[in-house]
Structures are given as structure tokens and as C-alpha cells.
Amino acid sequence: MKKPILTLTFELTLPQRIYPHLDRLFSVFKSQVNSFVPKLWNEEGFKLLSQKGHANGILIRVFKSPKGVSHFFFRNVLELTGQIIRSHLKKKEAFEKLLREEDVSDLNDFLVLNVKKQIENLRKKKREVNSYFDLPCPTFGGNVVIASADYSIEKGQFRKLKIGGNFLTFEIKVPTPKGWKWIKTKKLLPEKLRRFLRKAKEVKSPLIKKERLKSGYTIYKLVIPLVFEVKEPQNVERVLAIDLSPSEKRLGVGVIVDDEFVSKPIFFKTKLFRKAERIYDEVNNLERKIDHVFNAMVKTTKKREKERLRKRLNHLFGERKRKWLKIKNLRKQILEIFTNLVVAHAKAYHCQAIAVEKLRFESFPKWKDSKTLKKLSQWFYAKFLRTLENKAKLFGLRVVKVSSFNNSKTCAKCGKIGKLERLTFKCSCGTYDRDYNASLNVAIRALRPTKSKAYMAEDIPGRLSSRLVRMEGSALLTIISLFKLLTWLKVVQTCYLKPQKLFRWINSDKYD
Numbered sequence: 001m002k003k004p005i006l007t008l009t010f011e012l013t014l015p016q017r018i019y020p021h022l023d024r025l026f027s028v029f030k031s032q033v034n035s036f037v038p039k040l041w042n043e044e045g046f047k048l049l050s051q052k053g054h055a056n057g058i059l060i061r062v063f064k065s066p067k068g069v070s071h072f073f074f075r076n077v078l079e080l081t082g083q084i085i086r087s088h089l090k091k092k093e094a095f096e097k098l099l100r101e102e103d104v105s106d107l108n109d110f111l112v113l114n115v116k117k118q119i120e121n122l123r124k125k126k127r128e129v130n131s132y133f134d135l136p137c138p139t140f141g142g143n144v145v146i147a148s149a150d151y152s153i154e155k156g157q158f159r160k161l162k163i164g165g166n167f168l169t170f171e172i173k174v175p176t177p178k179g180w181k182w183i184k185t186k187k188l189l190p191e192k193l194r195r196f197l198r199k200a201k202e203v204k205s206p207l208i209k210k211e212r213l214k215s216g217y218t219i220y221k222l223v224i225p226l227v228f229e230v231k232e233p234q235n236v237e238r239v240l241a242i243d244l245s246p247s248e249k250r251l252g253v254g255v256i257v258d259d260e261f262v263s264k265p266i267f268f269k270t271k272l273f274r275k276a277e278r279i280y281d282e283v284n285n286l287e288r289k290i291d292h293v294f295n296a297m298v299k300t301t302k303k304r305e306k307e308r309l310r311k312r313l314n315h316l317f318g319e320r321k322r323k324w325l326k327i328k329n330l331r332k333q334i335l336e337i338f339t340n341l342v343v344a345h346a347k348a349y350h351c352q353a354i355a356v357e358k359l360r361f362e363s364f365p366k367w368k369d370s371k372t373l374k375k376l377s378q379w380f381y382a383k384f385l386r387t388l389e390n391k392a393k394l395f396g397l398r399v400v401k402v403s404s405f406n407n408s409k410t411c412a413k414c415g416k417i418g419k420l421e422r423l424t425f426k427c428s429c430g431t432y433d434r435d436y437n438a439s440l441n442v443a444i445r446a447l448r449p450t451k452s453k454a455y456m457a458e459d460i461p462g463r464l465s466s467r468l469v470r471m472e473g474s475a476l477l478t479i480i481s482l483f484k485l486l487t488w489l490k491v492v493q494t495c496y497l498k499p500q501k502l503f504r505w506i507n508s509d510k511y512d
Contacts, residue, residue, distance in 0.1 A: 006228045006393045007204070010193050011221045012168070014185060014208070021174040021183050022220050026210055028069075028175050030142030032077040033084070036063065040085050041137040050089060055082020056149040070173055070180045072158035075149040084138055091115060092132040099130075110382055147172070148205040161206055161224075163189070163197065170222060172208070193224075200226040214322075230393040233352040236400065240346040241355040241443035243407070244381060245435045251338050251492065253435035256349050257443035265436040266345060268338060270492045276330050279323055286320045335380070337491045339387045345494075347395055354392055355446035356385065358401035402445035412440035 014022070036059075040049065051058055056079040065074040090107065094115045097104050104112045122129050129135065150156035160171040171184045189197070197203070204225040212218050238258040245252055254266040293316065297309040346354050359381055389399045411418050411427040418427035425434040 004230050004232060004393065005201070006230050006390060007225050008196070008228065008390070008394070009223050009225045010196065011209070011223050012187055012190075012193075014170075014220045014222055015187075018183050018185055019218075019220060021176075022208065022210075024176070025172070025174045026142055026145060026208075029073075029077060029080075029145045030140055032066075032069070032074070033081050033140040033142075036078065036081045037084055037140065038137050039063075040081065042133055045085060046089060046092065049082050049085045054149065055079050055086065058082065068179075070158065070175075072150050072156070073173065073180075076146050076158060079149040080140070080144075080146050084140060088132075088138070095119070095132045143210045145208045146205075147207060150205065153203065153205060159206070161203075163203070166194065170206070187222075196226055196228075199228060201229050202227040214325075228394065231396050232393070232398050233396065236353040236398065236447065238349070238351045239353045239355050239400065239443050239446045240342070240349070240351045241439045241446060242342060243357065243435045243439040243442055244384065245438075250435070251334070252342075253433070253439050254342065254345065255436060255439045255443055256345075256351060257440065257447065259447070262440070263349075265433060265439070266494055268341065268492055268494055270334055270338075272330055272334055272491060276327055279327050279330075283320060283323045283327075286316055286323065290316050290320070333491055335383055335387060339384060339391055341492055341494060342388065343391045343395055343397065346392075346397055351397065353398040353400045353446060354388065355400045355402055355442050356388070357404035357407060357442055359404055400446040402442055407438040407441040407445075408434055410437075410441055412437050412444065 039045065040059075048058060048062070049055060056075040059078040059082055060075065063078065065071055090111060091114075094104055094107050094112050095118075097107075098112070098115060098119060118135075119129070147156065147159040150158045153161045158173050160169075162169045166189055168187045168189050169184065170187070171182050173180050173182055204227060206222055206224045209221045209223050210218060211221055238256065240254055240256050242252050242254045250267055250269040252268050254268065256263040256266075290313065293309055293313050297306055297313065300306055300309065342354060345351075385399075385401075392399050406417070408420060408425070409417055411425070411429060411432075414427065414429045416427055416429075418425050420426075420434055423434055425432045425437045
């Protein structure tokens with residue numbers, strides 16, 4: 001039986017002296033990709049790339065290499081072109097099924113929801129779309145250059161990567177006025193990357209990424225994917241169950257459960273959503289200003305005034321883009337630290353698995369806070385689950401997905417159906433926090449997947465145990481540094497399981 005694998009990427013900032021060469025490389029790569037994508041934006045192109053195999057191997061038989069373009073550079077252009085088209089195959093299938101009103105249960109929920117929204121927007125504009133190819137052809141933004149369609153990493157004809165000792169040597173072929181030439185750079189490997197390289201099973205083909213900083217300055221990064229073999233526990237005796245409940249007050253509620261003991265609730269919450277709400281208000285103000293300036297520009301007949309308003313409009317568009325980038329970075333920061341803390345709690349309390357609900361969205365979820373809905377509904381669950389699965393694999397944890405049916409409405413203690421009033425669950429046997437009750441049900445289903453819905457009272461002890469919160473005498477894993485923990489708790493706070501307990505993990509060698 002093959003061991004499951006996990007791929008992690010690490011980024012190294014490239015030196016500024018080679019930026020002019022990379023500027024030309026990215027410009028040529030972008031123009032080449034955008035010249036081939038429209039040629040494949042048709043039924044024949046989609047049918048061609050629905051075949052199995054590398055995209056460059058399929059397309060090299062159709063397109064000839066332009067004059068003055070390196071052969072292996074051209075193969076990578078075709079590979080990325082094929083990847084762009086292939087990313088639309090499932091979307092096209094969902095689009096056509098929805099137009100014909102066929103069953104789409106076999107497709108990804110969020111993909112179907114996005115396509116539904118796209119069709120609704122087209123109908124609002126009173127546009128009749130009979131084919132997927134009536135939609136605008138995608139364009140490549142030119143933010144990456146791939147090199148996966150080359151020979152081996154060390155003997156490539158377009159790029160070469162060698163790792164020896166504490167240094168990394170990277171070479172890539174770039175266009176110049178006199179033809180193509182190799183440029184070379186040598187970097188000292190960070191300690192974290194050296195540590196992971198020793199554990200990695202394989203180093204995959206790197207790519208170069210262009211990134212725009214908040215200051216407006218552009219940098220280039222070398223992205224190195226590493227493949228790891230991971231071990232997952234066969235038996236699950238203790239589980240950390242999480243009920244996601246995004247709102248202004250909390251992100252989720254966790255509980256640690258095994259056959260004998262149940263912990264008190266662990267509340268994960270953040271105050272940064274208030275900051276996100278403030279930025280949303282600023283974006284709305286900018287939208288109103290943009291409309292006002294645009295209307296003024298349409299009405300005026302003076303050239304000088306039009307030019308002034310055009311500059312003002314460009315400035316407002318830039319400000320709006322920066323605000324959206326702030327919101328995007330804020331979401332990413334919250335999600336990353338939330339998953340870090342979930343995994344840290346699971347490892348510290350010797351859980352073998354993390355249990356979450358398996359949600360299926362037929363419409364955008366109606367979570368507690370309407371303001372939070374627009375911030376979270378389209379990204380929170382899917383990205384949280386994907387990030388959690390990657391981090392859990394790295395630390396030898398399983399992610400168990402259980403049914404979400406009636407988790408919030410069923411009493412975890414007696415099994416009866418109760419009443420929900422905001423964040424409270426009321427049952428004949430008592431009153432509990434609704435998310436704590438739901439997380440208990442998630443834990444029961446993860447530990448006893450074959451049991452019926454009618455739980456026995458002894459499944460969950462009547463009183464909360466203190467054993468799970470008094471494990472200082474156990475050999476706690478050294479997985480996180482004090483400084484890192486304090487940094488995390490500024491973004492996502494946890495309640496009940498005291499931070500002082502987590503401070504005992506001094507070393508950060510084992511935790512990313």
C-alpha cells in the first residue's frame with residue numbers, strides 16, 4: 001500500500017540584480033501564452049485538451065515554435081496554456097448542465113455555485129448565452145513562469161536547480177536583444193528550508209512568481225515544491241472536533257473527546273473582522289467617488305478638465321485595488337493562523353484526528369452574521385478544509401469529515417431534538433452553547449461512525465472531565481515557540497485552554 005504524500009512549497013526572494021532580465025522573460029512569456037489561449041477557446045481546443053497527458057506534448061503537434069523563441073521555453077508556454085484551458089473543462093461541464101437543467105450533484109459545490117451566479121449575472125444584463133464560448137476568453141496575468149516541461153531539474157534546457165550543502169544555485173535562460181542567454185544566481189538556504197529538505201522525498205520543478213508589495217514595488221520569488229511521505233494513524237481514539245461558526249464573535253468551537261473524557265469548549269475568535277468591515281466601508285466610499293468622477297467626466301466637454309478627472313479616476317481605481325488586496329491578505333492571515341492553532345491543540349492533547357462537518361452547499365450558507373456572510377461564505381469553509389488537511393498530514397493527523405445532519409439541533413447528551421435561540425441550545429436535560437453541542441455531535445460521529453443517531457447517555461459523560469485540561473505532567477510535544485504563539489494570539493484568540501499551558505512548548509523546530 002502506497003503511503004500518502006503531501007506537497008509543500010517554499011519561497012525564496014531572488015536578488016534584484018537579475019530583475020531586468022526577469023522583466024523581459026515575464027513579458028515574453030505573458031504575450032506568448034495570451035496569443036495561444038484564444039486559439040484554443042473553442043470546442044476543438046477543449047476536446048484536444050480533454051485527452052490524458054502533458055499539455056505541451058499534445059499542443060506541440062498543433063503549434064509551431066515562433067522564430068527567435070527557445071524550444072523549451074516554448075514548451076512551457078504551451079504547458080501553461082493547456083493548464084489554463086483545462087481549468088475550464090469542469091466549469092464548462094457545469095455551465096452546460098445548468099443550462100439544460102440537468103443534475104449537477106457529481107460536481108464541486110462551490111464550482112456549481114459560481115457558475116450559477118455567473119449565469120444569473122448574464123441574465124440580469126439580458127444577455128442570451130447558448131454556449132460556454134460566448135463568455136469572455138480568459139487572459140493570463142503574467143504573474144508566474146513555469147518550467148515543468150523541461151528536462152530533469154539539474155540538467156534542464158530552460159532552467160537548472162542545484163542544491164548542495166547550505167547553498168542553492170539557480171539558472172534560467174532569458175531573452176536578450178542578441179538572443180537567449182543563461183543567468184545564474186546563488187542563494188544561502190534558510191534553516192527552515194534546509195530542515196525540510198532533509199525530510200523531503202523529492203524536489204519538484206520550481207517556478208518563478210512575480211509579487212507586488214504594499215509599497216507598490218515588484219519582487220520575484222523562486223517557488224520550490226517539496227514532496228513528503230506522511231503517516232496517518234490507523235486507529236482514532238481521541239479526536240478534536242471543530243464546529244465552524246464564523247461570525248463577528250467567533251470562528252469556530254472545538255472540543256476534545258475520547259471514550260472516557262470530554263473537555264470544556266475551546267473558542268476560536270478574532271477581532272480582525274472589525275478591521276475588515278472598516279475596509280469594506282472604505283471600498284464602498286471609493287465606489288461612490290468613482291461613480292461621481294466618471295459621471296462628471298462624461299458630462300464635461302473641456303479637454304483639460306477631462307484629463308484631470310481621468311487622472312483622478314485612475315488614482316481611485318488604484319486605491320480600490322489596494323483596499324481589496326488588504327482584505328485578501330487579512331482573510332489569508334486569519335485562516336492560516338486559525339488552522340495553525342487547531343493543529344497545535346490537536347497535537348498538544350495527543351489527538352489522532354481532527355473532525356469537521358462535511359458540508360454541501362446548494363446555496364450560499366446562511367451563517368449567523370449577515371455582515372460576515374459576504375466576507376466568508378465564498379471562501380472560508382473550502383479554504384479552511386484544504387489548509388487543514390495539508391497541515392494535519394504534515395503532523396501525522398487525520399481529518400475526518402462527518403455528516404452535518406442535525407448536529408446543531410440534536411442534544412449530544414440525551415439525543416433529543418432541542419430548540420435553537422441564537423447561540424443557545426435548549427433541551428429538556430439542560431441549556432448549552434449551540435456550537436459546543438454541535439462540536440460534541442461531530443466528535444461522537446467521528447469516534448463512532450457506525451452507531452445509530454440515538455446516542456446512549458453514557459456516550460458523553462454527564463460532567464466535564466478535568467483530565468484533558470491537566471496534562472502538564474505528560475510529555476508535551478515541543479511544536480511551537482513562545483514568540484510565535486504570542487504573534488498568533490494577536491490575530492486569533494483561544495478561550496478556556498489557557499495560553500500559559502501552550503507557553504510550555506518552547507522549541508519551534510517541528511511546527512510550521
